Amino acid sequence: MKLNHINLTVTDVPATVALFEKYFGLHRTAMDNANMAFMRDDNDAFISMFKGSDVSYPGMFHIGFTQETEEQVNTIYRQLVVDGFAPTAPREDHGRWTFYLQSPGGVVIEVQKFHRSWY
Numbered sequence: 001m002k003l004n005h006i007n008l009t010v011t012d013v014p015a016t017v018a019l020f021e022k023y024f025g026l027h028r029t030a031m032d033n034a035n036m037a038f039m040r041d042d043n044d045a046f047i048s049m050f051k052g053s054d055v056s057y058p059g060m061f062h063i064g065f066t067q068e069t070e071e072q073v074n075t076i077y078r079q080l081v082v083d084g085f086a087p088t089a090p091r092e093d094h095g096r097w098t099f100y101l102q103s104p105g106g107v108v109i110e111v112q113k114f115h116r117s118w119y
Contacts, residue, residue, distance in 0.1 A: 006045075006063070009052035010105025013037050016049060019103055023076055024065050055106035062100065062108035070097040070113050077111070087111075 010016045017037045020026040026039040026047065037049045047063075067073045073090055077099050080087050087101040098112040 004046065005048055007048045007050070008063075008105070008107055009055050010049050010103070010107060011052065011055050012105045013049050013051050016103055016105030016107065019105075019109075020047070023080065024109075049105070057107065062110050064110040064112060067111060067113045073097050073099065073111050073113050 008016075013031075013034050013036060017028060017031065017039065020039055021028070024041070026041045029038045029040055029046075031037040035051045039047045039049070067076070070090075077087055077090050080101060085101060087099045090097055090099040095116040096112045096114045098110055101109045101111070103109055
């Protein structure tokens with residue numbers, strides 16, 4: 001069995017798409033104005049997004065992007081700050097170098113470099 005996709009409801013589809021494209025290497029496979037978008041990464045992970053007005057995710061829900069090095073994590077963090085975002089500062093947490101970001105569409109994103117295997 002193979003995971004097919006993750007579906008997200010976001011308040012701002014174009015802003016969320018732009019964030020995923022610029023910082024995380026996803027590319028659009030389809031987009032319907034400001035109401036929905038479909039994206040893939042180079043590993044064929046698929047995310048669908050639909051616009052919603054009242055977006056509420058459970059407290060621990062987030063999407064994680066793993067990087068090869070701590071410096072890659074730090075570089076993404078610095079660029080987000082320069083571009084006006086307010087991510088948490090990178091820190092060591094449970095065997096990984098990580099930070100979190102509230103996306104413009106309402107989804108929390110984690111950027112991390114694992115120092116040890118969890119799975």
